[in-house]
Structure formats: structure tokens, C-alpha cells
Amino acid sequence: MTLTPVPLEPVPTAPTKIEPIFRARIWGARSLAPLYPDQINLPEPVGEAWLTAVDCRIATGPYVGKFLGAAWREMPVEWRGAALANVPEFPILAKFIFPADKLSIQVHPDDAYASANEQSAGGRGKTEMWHAVSAQPDAQVLIGLKPDVTREQFLAALAAHAVEELFEPHAVRVGDTFFIPAGTPHAIGPHMVLCEIQEYSDLTYRVYDYGRVDAHGNPRELHIEKALEVTDFAKTAGGGRVTHAGSQVAGAHREGGAAPISGKPARRLLAACPFFSAERHDFTARLDLRSDPSRFEILIVLSGSGAIGWGDRKSVYRAGDCWFIPASQGEFSLHPQTATGIVRSTVPDLSELRAEMHRNGMALQEIDKVLFA
Numbered sequence: 394m395t396l397t398p399v400p401l402e403p404v405p406t407a408p409t410k411i412e413p414i415f416r417a418r419i420w421g422a423r424s425l426a427p428l429y430p431d432q433i434n435l436p437e438p439v440g441e442a443w444l445t446a447v448d449c450r451i452a453t454g455p456y457v458g459k460f461l462g463a464a465w466r467e468m469p470v471e472w473r474g475a476a477l478a479n480v481p482e483f484p485i486l487a488k489f490i491f492p493a494d495k496l497s498i499q500v501h502p503d504d505a506y507a508s509a510n511e512q513s514a515g516g517r518g519k520t521e522m523w524h525a526v527s528a529q530p531d532a533q534v535l536i537g538l539k540p541d542v543t544r545e546q547f548l549a550a551l552a553a554h555a556v557e558e559l560f561e562p563h564a565v566r567v568g569d570t571f572f573i574p575a576g577t578p579h580a581i582g583p584h585m586v587l588c589e590i591q592e593y594s595d596l597t598y599r600v601y602d603y604g605r606v607d608a609h610g611n612p613r614e615l616h617i618e619k620a621l622e623v624t625d626f627a628k629t630a631g632g633g634r635v636t637h638a639g640s641q642v643a644g645a646h647r648e649g650g651a652a653p654i655s656g657k658p659a660r661r662l663l664a665a666c667p668f669f670s671a672e673r674h675d676f677t678a679r680l681d682l683r684s685d686p687s688r689f690e691i692l693i694v695l696s697g698s699g700a701i702g703w704g705d706r707k708s709v710y711r712a713g714d715c716w717f718i719p720a721s722q723g724e725f726s727l728h729p730q731t732a733t734g735i736v737r738s739t740v741p742d743l744s745e746l747r748a749e750m751h752r753n754g755m756a757l758q759e760i761d762k763v764l765f766a
Contacts, residue, residue, distance in 0.1 A: 411691075411717055417440070421491055444488060447463075486591050492585065497597075500578040500600065501519035515595075519594040521592070522571060523573070554604075575623070578600065598623065661674075667743060679726055688742075690717075692735055698729070698730045702725065710727070
């Protein structure tokens with residue numbers, strides 16, 4: 394007897410809220426207000442809110458109560474999108490970062506190195522971007538080495554506890570965006586809040602940690618040999634490809650240099666690469682959006698509050714939220730109660746994105762400031 398497969402019931406699409414996970418870090422803050430006003434007077438410093446960790450809980454919709462990683466494996470093509478239907482693991486990790494002290498000086502491997510040397514850690518490299526949600530006047534990041542720094546000079550500076558002097562410093566203002574390719578040594582300073590979007594990887598090679606010790610009095614592990622293997626000194630010297638206030642300088646770009654993707658000034662591309670794209674919208678009145686049927690997106694609320702609506706339904710949003718928007722969601726809208734800023738992120742088709750920007754009148758040299766192949 395031949396058994397006829399029973400068709401699976403379709404899973405109705407809906408914007409789906411994901412609950413964050415707060416990660417303790419030695420350099421973190423004791424208060425995450427105003428972004429998370431209930432996270433104050435914390436018993437230990439929290440450095441990161443992971444918004445799309447595979448162990449984040451789904452808070453609404455048909456997958457409510459499941460971990461994101463488990464829900465992703467169950468999602469049909471209507472949710473993932475045809476372009477990502479065969480991606481086995483959730484591909485984008487989004488975070489908020491809350492540094493009250495300097496993070497370590499570090500570097501991340503690329504996919505080729507991670508695949509060959511870090512299979513037990515997932516085998517994926519880490520390219521990332523940072524978008525400044527808030528910043529005090531002294532906020533600063535270090536990205537890339539100064540021109541002509543050699544491996545030998547780098548090691549000598551490490552031994553002399555003077556490695557910071559070899560880096561290109563960048564002041565941070567609210568709205569700045571920094572793109573950090575794998576293999577670029579870098580460090581984040583205190584007194585800011587960043588929204589980070591990255592490949593889904595937690596591979597970090599720590600180079601220098603300012604002599605800090607953990608709660609047990611032990612210094613944190615360093616990974617100097619691996620860091621030296623993945624750092625391309627010829628490429629990072631001089632900062633590499635980064636735009637700063639619209640001009641080429643070092644390894645990141647400021648939002649001021651990003652042009653609208655379309656005719657709507659509110660839609661600005663922050664950065665795009667093969668692993669992720671991120672665009673920002675700021676609005677005070679209803680914003681009508683439409684999902685891309687070929688790929689899901691995540692929607693991160695940087696500021697403001699209001700409601701997200703689809704069909705005849707609505708759900709409240711607030712700053713700090715992260716929402717999964719299914720590929721086949723179609724039309725949905727945001728109804729701000731207070732002025733709102735959001736970031737939308739997905740795994741893009743760079744050729745399509747480049748063509749769209751070109752069709753809308755953006756010069757190729759400007760496109761190259763925000764698209765990183």
C-alpha cells in the first residue's frame with residue numbers, strides 16, 4: 394500500500410517578537426537604561442543584549458515559546474524566503490553593546506580560516522558593523538592599524554603595553570556606522586551604546602586586555618598567535634576601506650555619507666556585505682513597509698514606541714525590541730506614539746541592491762562607500 398504524504402498545515406505569517414538575552418561582561422554596565430529601563434542596579438555588569446541568539450525565546454506568533462534556533466529549523470519557505478530556504482542555521486546575530494570600560498583589543502577570523510581551524514566553534518568567521526545609538530563626547534573606537542605598522546612592531550608594542558598607539562582612532566557620534574571586515578584589528582571604548590549586526594559567530598581572538606582579571610582573579614585568555622595569523626598587516630595598514638563623513642579614510646562609514654536607497658529620504662543604507670545589510674528609518678508618522686518575498690528580515694527598534702500593524706492586527710513595540718518579519722508577510726506598518734528609529738537587516742543580494750541604488754540615481758562611487766563585496 395502506498396502512503397500519501399499528509400500536507401503540512403501552512404503557518405500563518407506574522408511579525409514575531411524575539412526576547413533578548415543579556416550577557417554579563419567584565420567591561421559592561423550596571424544599568425542598561427534608557428534602552429532597557431527595567432535593567433538597572435544590576436548585580437553584575439552586563440555588556441551585551443543578544444537580540445537574535447539561537448537561544449533567544451520567541452515571544453509572539455505561531456512559534457511562541459520556542460528558541461529562535463529551533464523555530465528557524467521549523468520555518469517554511471514562506472517565513473525564511475526562497476533565497477534563504479536552505480540555510481541550515483540562523484544567519485545574522487544582532488546585539489546591543491553597553492561598554493562602561495574598554496573592550497579588549499581583538500580581531501576576528503574570516504570564513505576560510507574559521508572553516509579550517511575552528512570547526513568546534515561553528516566554523517564561521519565574523520564580519521560585523523556597529524551603529525551608534527548613543528555616545529558621550531569622549532566616545533571612541535579603534536579600527537585598523539596606522540600606515541606601515543609591521544608584525545614585529547605590533548609584537549613589540551604588545552610587550553611594551555603600548556599597542557593602542559598603533560591604531561587609527563575614530564571619535565563616535567550618534568548615528569555613526571562602522572563596518573569591520575574580518576581580519577581588521579579593532580577595539581570599542583566606553584561611554585556609548587552600539588547596535589551591532591554581524592555574521593552569526595562568536596569567534597574572537599583577544600590580543601590585549603589591559604591586564605584585567607575575572608571575578609576569580611584570573612587574567613582572561615589571549616589568542617595572540619591566532620590573531621597574528623588572521624591579521625593582514627598589508628591590508629589593514631592605512632585603515633582599509635572605510636568612509637568617514639562621506640570621504641574615504643579608514644574602515645567604517647558615518648551615516649552622513651549614506652544616501653537614500655530609494656526616493657524616500659527616511660530609507661538610508663548603513664552598510665551591506667554578503668553576510669548582512671542594514672538600513673535605517675526615522676519617522677514620526679505612520680510608516681508603511683513591505684517585506685521582500687525572497688528573504689526574511691529583522692527589525693530592531695533603536696528608539697521610540699508605538700504599534701506594529703498587519704492586516705487587522707496590531708502589537709506594541711518599544712525601544713530595544715527585535716522583530717522577525719517573515720518573507721511573505723507582505724504589507725505591514727509602524728504607527729509611532731513617539732519619534733521612532735529602526736534598523737532593518739537581512740542577508741542581501743548585493744547585485745540586486747547595487748542595481749536598485751543605481752536606478753535611483755546614486756553614483757557608483759557613493760554606492761561603493763556602503764556596499765562591501
